[in-house]
Amino acid sequence: MRTRATLAALLGTAAMTLSGPLIAQEAPLSYPATETVDTVEEQFGVKVADPYRWLENDVRVDPKVAAWVESQNKVTDAYLETLPGRAALATRMRALYDYARTGVPEVAGNRYFFTRNAGLQNQAVLYVKDGANGAERVLIDPNGWAKDGATALDAWVPSEDGSKLIYSIQDGGSDWRTVKILDVATGKPLDDEVKWVKFSALEWDKAGKGFYYSRFPEPDKEGEFQSLNTNQEIRYHAIGTPQSADPLIYATPQEPQLNHSAQVSDDGSFLLVTSSSGTDERYRLTMIDLDGTKASTSQRVIVPELVNDWQMIGMAGDRIYFVTNKDAPRLRIVSMARNGNEASIETVVPEGEAVIAGASVVGGKLVANYLQDARNVVKLFDLAGKPMGELPLPGIGSVGGFEGDLDSKETFFAYSSFNRPTTIYRYDLTSGQVSPWAEPKLAFNPDDYAVEQRFYASKDGTKVPMFIVRKKTVTGPAPTLLYGYGGFNISVLPGFSPTRLAWLEQGGVYAQASLRGGGEYGKAWHDAGRLANKQNVFDDFIAAGEYLIKQGVTGKDQLAIEGRSNGGLLVGAVVNQRPDLFSAAHAAVGVMDMLRFDRFTAGRYWVDDYGYPNKEADFRTLLTYSPYHTIRKADYPAVMVSTADTDDRVVPGHSFKYTARLQATQAGDKPHLIRIETRAGHGSGKPTDKIIEEFSDIYAFLAHFTGLKIAGE
Structure with a gap:
């Protein structure tokens, strides 16, 4: 856990009392001195200074970076200790987290597999039931794997007969996975262990004798968390054999940039390899015939070009069903004969007005x-x-699930919304009846909260949807937290968060804008917010803030913004462009240096959305909004940057460099701080304790600068 520092030595003069929604005056913080280097590179006739280049070094390897992290955390922790309401928020978040959270079950053989977190467990536990009415028993409990709770059960896949289970382990938030096999009857793991797995499906063969997986070459120690991910391979692991004996099934050494994922067909007759080069849904499909556990050496490419989205969703007879955006920007469902190819597809469900998710x-x-x-x-x-x-669904919300086979009699799905935690439903495929399968018991009344959707005009007149959530008793301008993402064709949907509910309980408003760049309206919506159109995303978010103020949802000094990952980039960019609009900002695990993002780990994939920094047109666009490069002298809002030392998706050097430059710039007297978590990564696998600690810190900071009064202060 992060250590807490005392206040006296670091803040100097004590903070003054509140006056109105904002602090009347606070003594400027004394930030740690950050060394600068004389690094200037000329690109396309533009000289670009990078004075904090050394902060890109891995904090676990470079003692200088580690010392910088320690000094920054001391200042941040000391400041957080002065904030009223922080302890009260943590207490309430803990209470709101304390309910059973069940995952969508998967049926294999006669067994039902599902996860559940009893409430305050750091990690969810995997359970199994023998038969629909059988007694449940614990199969895997990861809570004893690490003292700090930061080692998590990631993916898990039962064999078709339910006798064995593949499962992957995530440690400290890293994207790397270690894969093991469990005997379901005894609950004991086998000796098998597969390492250096990342961005991989795990697919059993039909006989349950082994599985297919994707891996990268083993990196050297210094490059484990920073080196580029290239040369991914698909291999097959037979139970009881060492990983060194795993045969190579598919690779493209002539195209090292391609990623490959394997999927076994419903009838077990072939392996479908889906290859991609970036984050876009542009796939090549290769079919490899299977004879039991043996893959054929002959391969047949059925979709050759990296142009369209293709998702195999199942089989019926000799017909294979896909969802694709070929000639359908909002997607359609098609079928293909077992011996067919892209040219022979037939439309089953045509493209409609709504997007097929x-x-x-x-x-x-x-x-x-x-x-x-x-x-x-x-x-x-x-x-x-x-x-x-x-x-039928309970209301405005999001759903997921619907797994099963052609002959399944039942399937399960999850439903959630801003004011309703996830409930698991069983859908009887014969009768059509929908019934609750796992309902949470809550420490609040969902009916106390209103969820509405509005549409507002962006700078160019485009209508953008936005959800607004608040207690029904909250009227007039109120402290508001605006969240956005806007990228990679990812749709930001209604969903429940205990930490967010703690904000709402105090009388705050939560707004979520469905920005261009996401997938909410299909390919055109995505294209309108990427590459040369990326500024549209920032305009959409700025317009959302202006709308909330104009409509009286929030006041001029009551608006905070938040975004994670690509959303952290969003926050950094809009704060630079409109520092006057916001009172506080939280940029989490953000992509902040748009000229060097493609040099680390998964960053090379992001060129689909951002462009290539080494191409002149893209370079000039990126330089116009790169958060690290566009910080300016102005009266900035209070800014909290957050990252983690084991984030090997968006390496923490992005946040380190951005924070150092922001602190060194005359950007106003409000605090500009960074919170750096240890033994955590980009977000997945984070233990409950760390989540509560992080968000009580962040939301107390945002509440302080928007005037949100926390009960119990």
Whole structure:
């Protein structure tokens, strides 16, 4: 856990009392001195200074960077200790987290596998039941794997008969995974261990004798968390053999930039390899015939070009079903003969007004999950594409699940919304009945909160949807937290968060804008917010803030913003562009140096959305909004940057460099701090204790600068 420092030696003069929604005056913080280097590189006739280049070094390897991190955390911790309401927020968040959270079950053989967190466990536990009415028992409990709770159970896949289970382990938040196998009857792991797995599906063969996985070459120690991910391979692991004996199934050494993922067909007759070069849904499909556990040496490419999205969703007879955006920007469902190819596809469910977010072939039906104005609608079809109605949902929210086979009699799905935690439902595929399977018991009343969706105009007139959530008793301008992402075709949907609810309980408002660059309206919406169009995302977010103020949802000095990852880039960019609009900002695990993002770990994939820094047109666009390079002398809002030392997705050097430059610039007297977590990564696998500690810190900071009064201060 992060250590707490005392205040006296670091802050100098004590903070003055509140006056109105904001602090009347605070003594400027004394930040640690950060060494600068004379690094200037000329690109396309532009000289670009990078005085904090040394902060890109791995904090676990470079003692100088480690010392800088320690000094920054001391200042941040000392400041956080002065904030009223922080302890009260942590107490309330802990209470709101204390309810059973169950995952969508998966049925294999006669067994039901599912995860559950009893409430305050750091990691969810995997359970199994023998039969629908059998007694549940613990299969894997990761809570004893590490003293700090930061080693997590990641993916888990039962064999078709439910007798064995592949599972992957995530340590300290890293993207690297270690894969093991469990005997379900005894609950004991086998001796098998597979390492250097990342961005991988785990696929059993039909006989349950082994599995297919994707891995990268083993990196050297210094490059473990920073080196570029290239030359991914698909291999097969047979139970009881060492990883060194795993045969190579598929690789493209002539195209080292390609990633490869394996999927075994429903009938077990072939392996579908999906290859991609970046974050775009542009895939090449290669079919490899299987004879039991043996892969054929002959390979047949059925989709050769990296142009369109292709998702295999199941089989019926000799027909393979896909969701694709080929000639359908909002996607359609098609089928292909077992011996067919891209040219022979037939439309089953045509493109509609709403975007298909996912689909499955289950129980003799097609279940299609649509995105309609950034919320889910589930439609049913027969296998010929004939409509069979909609699945009733409890309200405005998001759903996921619907796994199963062609002959399944039941399937399960999860539903959640801003004011309703995840509930698991069982859908009877024969009768059509939907019934709750796992309902949480809550420490609050969901009906106390209003969820509405509005549409506002961006700078160029584009209508952008935004959800607004608040207690029904909150009227008039109130402290507001605005969240956004806007990138990589990712849709930001309604969902429940105990930490966010703690903000709402205090009388705060939460707003979530569905910015361009996301996937809410299909390919055109994504394209309108990337590459040369990236400024549209920032304009959308700025317009959202202006709308909230103009409509009286929040006041001029009551607006905070937050974003994570690509959303951290969003926050950094808009704070530089409109520092006058916001009172406080939280930029989490953000991409902050847009001229060097492609040099580390997964960064090379992001060129699909951001462009290539070594191409002149892209370089000039990136330089216009790169948060690290566009910090300026102005009266900035209070800024909290957060990252983690084991983030090997967006390496923490982005946040380190941005913070150092912000602190060194005459950017106003409000604090500009960084919170650096240890034994944590980009977000997944983070233990409950760390989540509560982090968000009580962050939300106390945002509340302080928006005037949100925390009960119990």
